[in-house]
Amino acid sequence: MREKFYITTAISYPNGVPHIGHAYEAIATDVIARFERLDGKDVFFLTGTDEHGLKMKQTAEREGVTPRELADRNSARFIEMVKTLGLSNDDFIRTTEQRHYDACAELWRRMEKAGDIFKRPYGGWYSVRDETYYKESETEVREGQRFATATGTPVEWNEEETYFFRLSAYQDKLLAHYEANPDFILPAERRNEVVSFVKMGLEDLSISRTTLDWGIPVPDAPGHVMYVWIDALNNYVTATGLLTDPQGSRAHYWPANVHVIGKDIVRFHAVYWPAFLMSAGLPLPKRVFSHGFVLNKGEKMSKSVGNVVDPFDLVKAYGRDALRYFFLREVMFGQDGNYSAEAIANRINADLANNLGNLAQRSLSMIFKNCDGAIPQPGAFSAEDTAILNATDALYEAARGEMDRQAITKYLDAVWAVVAEANRYFAAEEPWAKKKADPARMATILYVTAECVRQFAILAQPVMPESAAKLLDLLAVPAEARTFASLGSAGRLKAGTAIPEPQGVFPRYVDPEEPKGKKS
Ligand code: ME8
Numbered sequence: 001m002r003e004k005f006y007i008t009t010a011i012s013y014p015n016g017v018p019h020i021g022h023a024y025e026a027i028a029t030d031v032i033a034r035f036e037r038l039d040g041k042d043v044f045f046l047t048g049t050d051e052h053g054l055k056m057k058q059t060a061e062r063e064g065v066t067p068r069e070l071a072d073r074n075s076a077r078f079i080e081m082v083k084t085l086g087l088s089n090d091d092f093i094r095t096t097e098q099r100h101y102d103a104c105a106e107l108w109r110r111m112e113k114a115g116d117i118f119k120r121p122y123g124g125w126y127s128v129r130d131e132t133y134y135k136e137s138e139t140e141v142r143e144g145q146r147f148a149t150a151t152g153t154p155v156e157w158n159e160e161e162t163y164f165f166r167l168s169a170y171q172d173k174l175l176a177h178y179e180a181n182p183d184f185i186l187p188a189e190r191r192n193e194v195v196s197f198v199k200m201g202l203e204d205l206s207i208s209r210t211t212l213d214w215g216i217p218v219p220d221a222p223g224h225v226m227y228v229w230i231d232a233l234n235n236y237v238t239a240t241g242l243l244t245d246p247q248g249s250r251a252h253y254w255p256a257n258v259h260v261i262g263k264d265i266v267r268f269h270a271v272y273w274p275a276f277l278m279s280a281g282l283p284l285p286k287r288v289f290s291h292g293f294v295l296n297k298g299e300k301m302s303k304s305v306g307n308v309v310d311p312f313d314l315v316k317a318y319g320r321d322a323l324r325y326f327f328l329r330e331v332m333f334g335q336d337g338n339y340s341a342e343a344i345a346n347r348i349n350a351d352l353a354n355n356l357g358n359l360a361q362r363s364l365s366m367i368f369k370n371c372d373g374a375i376p377q378p379g380a381f382s383a384e385d386t387a388i389l390n391a392t393d394a395l396y397e398a399a400r401g402e403m404d405r406q407a408i409t410k411y412l413d414a415v416w417a418v419v420a421e422a423n424r425y426f427a428a429e430e431p432w433a434k435k436k437a438d439p440a441r442m443a444t445i446l447y448v449t450a451e452c453v454r455q456f457a458i459l460a461q462p463v464m465p466e467s468a469a470k471l472l473d474l475l476a477v478p479a480e481a482r483t484f485a486s487l488g489s490a491g492r493l494k495a496g497t498a499i500p501e502p503q504g505v506f507p508r509y510v511d512p513e514e515p516k517g518k519k520s
Pocket of ligand 1: 009010011012013014020021022024025050232233234235260261262263264265292293294295
C-alpha cells in the first residue's frame with residue numbers, strides 16, 4: 001500500500017477574478033503534490049472556490065447579478081487559471097455544491113451533539129471584508145471610522161442572535177496539540193504567533209448569521225445560515241467524502257497532510273479548524289503551512305493602486321514553466337517576496353537558459369554529433385567525475401529533507417547549486433578539446449554530464465513539468481524511469497541508448513518591447 005498524501009490550497013473567494021497571489025499559492029501547492037507523487041505517494045490534491053458569505057453578496061449587489069451568477073462566472077475563471085498554470089489537482093470543489101451542503105450539515109450536527117453549539121445574542125465589531133467579528137480591543141478609530149487593527153479593514157457594530165461554538169473549551173486542548181506537534185504550524189514564526197494568540201484566551205465564536213441568506217442553512221434552524229468560515233474550512237473534509245460517504249474511495253485521505261494557506265488566514269486554519277474537528281471527533285490535519293505574500297515591487301497589489309497582476313498575462317508573457325520556477329525560486333516559501341518583470345527575466349536567463357539549458361544543450365549536442373547519436377560508454381571515472389556524480393546522487397536526500405517541511409525554495413536551491421557545479425565541471429573538463437586526442441575521455445565526461453542532467457530533469461519535474469519532460473525526452477529516458485525511484489545510481493543512463501537531435505528547452509527571455517538591435 002502506498003502512503004497517502006492529501007494536500008489542499010485555500011479555496012479562493014470568487015468575488016473577483018484570480019490574481020497573482022492565488023496563482024502563487026496554486027503553483028506552490030502543485031509543486032508539493034507533484035513532488036510527493038514522484039516520490040511514490042498516493043496523492044490527493046484539492047483546490048476550489050469559497051462562494052458564500054457577505055462579501056460575495058455585496059459584490060453581486062454592486063454588479064447587479066445574483067451571488068450565484070457571480071460565483072458561477074468567477075469560479076469558471078479560477079478553473080481556467082488552474083488549467084493555465086498546469087495544476088495536477090484531483091478535484092476542484094465549489095462550496096455551492098450539494099455534497100458540500102450535506103457535509104456541512106453533518107459537521108454541524110456532530111459539533112452540536114458534542115455540546116459545543118449554543119444560541120446567544122451577539123453584538124460586536126464586524127468587518128465585512130474579513131467576515132469576522134473583532135473585540136473592541138482589536139480595533140482602532142482613525143478619522144472617525146473604526147478599523148480592525150490587524151487587517152486595517154473597516155468594522156461596524158452589528159447585533160444578532162446567533163449560534164455560538166464553545167471555542168473557549170478548546171484553549172488547553174489546542175495548546176497541548178501545538179506542544180505535542182511542534183511542526184503542526186509552519187513556518188515557526190506563524191506557529192509562535194498562534195500560540196501567543198491562544199494563550200491570551202479564546203472566546204466563544206459566533207457561527208451563524210441571520211443577517212444573510214447567502215450561505216449554508218443551519219440544520220433545523222430556519223433563518224440561520226452558517227458563518228462562512230465553518231462552511232469554507234469544511235471543504236477540505238467534504239472532498240474526501242468522510243462525512244457523507246465514509247466507505248467511499250476518498251475517505252482514507254482525511255486527515256490532510258498539509259493545508260497550504262496564506263499568512264492572513266492562519267488563525268482560521270490553526271485555531272478554529274482544529275477546534276471544530278476535535279469537537280466533531282475527526283482527526284486533525286498534520287500540518288498548516290503558511291506562505292507569505294507576493295508583492296508587486298514591494299507594494300501590496302490592489303485595484304485602487306492599479307498594480308494588480310493578471311496571472312494569465314504572466315503565463316502568456318513568460319511561459320507557464322518559467323513562471324512556476326520563478327515564483328518558487330525567487331520567493332522563499334514561507335516568507336513574503338517580490339514580483340517584477342526584471343526579476344522574472346533574470347531568473348529565466350540566468351538559471352534556466354544559461355545554467356540548466358546550456359549544460360543540457362551543450363552536452364547533448366556533443367553526444368549527438370560525436371558519439372553516434374547515442375549515450376556514450378563511459379570509461380573509468382576520475383576523481384572529478386565521481387565528485388559531481390556523488391553531489392548529484394545526494395540531491396534526492398537533500399530535496400526530500402527540505403520537502404518534509406515544504407521548504408520548496410531550499411529544495412530548488414540545492415538542485416541548482418549542483419547544476420552550477422556541473423557547469424563548472426563541464427567547463428573545466430573541456431570535452432570539446434579531447435575530441436581528437438582522447439575520445440574515450442570525452443565520452444566519459446559527456447556521459448557523466450548527461451547523467452547529471454538526467455537527475456536534474458527528474459528533480460525539476462515538480463516545478464517545470466513540461467520542460468523537464470522535454471529534457472527527459474532528449475535523454476530518451478523511458479516514462480517509467482522518471483520517478484524519484486530512478487534517481488541516484490539506480491537509474492543511470494544506459495550507454496548505447498539512441499537520443500533524438502537535441503532542441504533548446506529553455507529559450508532566453510527577450511523583452512518584446514526592447515528594440516531588436518544587434519544580437520549579443
Ligand atoms: O482567504 N500573495 O480567499 P482569498 C500570496 N476564501 N497569497 C495571497 C495573496 C498575495 N498577494 N493574496 C491572497 C480566502 N493570497 C478564503 C480562504 S480557506 C478555507 C478560505 C492567498 O481568495 C490568501 O492568503 O482571499 C489565501 O490563502 C488565498 O490566497 C485565497 O485568498
